[in-house]
Amino acid sequence: MDDETPPPDSKLTRSKQRWASEHKFITGAVARPREQRLPPGQHLVRDWPVLDLGRQPDVSHERWRLKIGGMVAAPVTLDWAAFMALPQTQMRSDIHCVTTWSRYDNDWTGVATRDLLDLVQPRDEAAFVLLHGYDGYTTNVPLADFAAPEALLAHGWQGQPLTREHGGPVRLVIPHLYFWKSAKWVSGIELLGADKLGFWEVNGYHKRGDPWAEERYS
Numbered sequence: 520m521d522d523e524t525p526p527p528d529s530k531l532t533r534s535k536q537r538w539a540s541e542h543k544f545i546t547g548a549v550a551r552p553r554e555q556r557l558p559p560g561q562h563l564v565r566d567w568p569v570l571d572l573g574r575q576p577d578v579s580h581e582r583w584r585l586k587i588g589g590m591v592a593a594p595v596t597l598d599w600a601a602f603m604a605l606p607q608t609q610m611r612s613d614i615h616c617v618t619t620w621s622r623y624d625n626d627w628t629g630v631a632t633r634d635l636l637d638l639v640q641p642r643d644e645a646a647f648v649l650l651h652g653y654d655g656y657t658t659n660v661p662l663a664d665f666a667a668p669e670a671l672l673a674h675g676w677q678g679q680p681l682t683r684e685h686g687g688p689v690r691l692v693i694p695h696l697y698f699w700k701s702a703k704w705v706s707g708i709e710l711l712g713a714d715k716l717g718f719w720e721v722n723g724y725h726k727r728g729d730p731w732a733e734e735r736y737s
């Protein structure tokens with residue numbers, strides 16, 4: 520099909536180049552059959568428990584800023600209007616909390632982490648991400664997990680604005696890791712060359728937190 524090769528600057532070519540450059544983000548995750556939907560040691564809940572350090576910061580859209588920096592070519596501080604002007608993504612995913620509850624079918628609206636990474640352009644040395652919350656919370660994830668296709672910075676849940684108790688205006692959602700990695704009230708995204716433990720990780724939680732491997736504690 521060589522005669523169908525599109526010209527170098529066509530939209531398709533640019534997309535393909537983007538997909539190719541994203542190969543460094545492949546996590547090796549595989550689709551799981553339906554009957555294995557609940558990870559080991561988890562039970563299903565229908566409500567949505569609230570878990571945090573006991574401080575639920577009240578951050579208005581006016582005051583809200585998201586700083587993305589560290590090992591990136593183009594660091595940025597987004598205000599609410601700039602964040603909402605980015606491509607908006609809808610994602611349905613399950614929540615798995617290390618305290619053993621899971622909640623299925625959460626419909627998130629927000630900005631895909633990949634679109635944020637496209638904006639700031641991680642340097643080659645960037646390999647980890649430290650998330651910062653307005654409550655002082657921190658949590659660390661490998662860049663590959665942060666950049667997973669289902670990961671997003673969410674401002675909506677089930678068609679409504681994300682409530683303050685669940686991390687509004689904006690929280691991270693990384694559905695393939697335990698939920699403590701999904702920082703609420705996100706204020707900063709810091710790209711790092713070396714791993715740096717966050718709040719719970721310093722206190723004995725696992726560095727990565729894969730529910731399917733029961734990476735609960737270190």
Ligand SMILES: Nc1nc2c(c(=O)[nH]1)N[C@H]1C(S)=C(S)[C@@H](COP(=O)(O)O)O[C@H]1N2
Pocket residue numbers: 567568569570571572573616617651652653654656684685686698699700701702703704705
């Ligand atoms: N900023 C911030 N994010 C946080 C936390 C926190 O204390 N502060 N707790 C984490 C933990 S331990 C869990 S289980 C989930 C809980 O999110 P939820 O309250 O929306 O269920 O948020 C995570 N993100």
Ligand SMILES: [Mo]
Pocket residue numbers: 570616617618698699
């Ligand atoms: Mo948690």
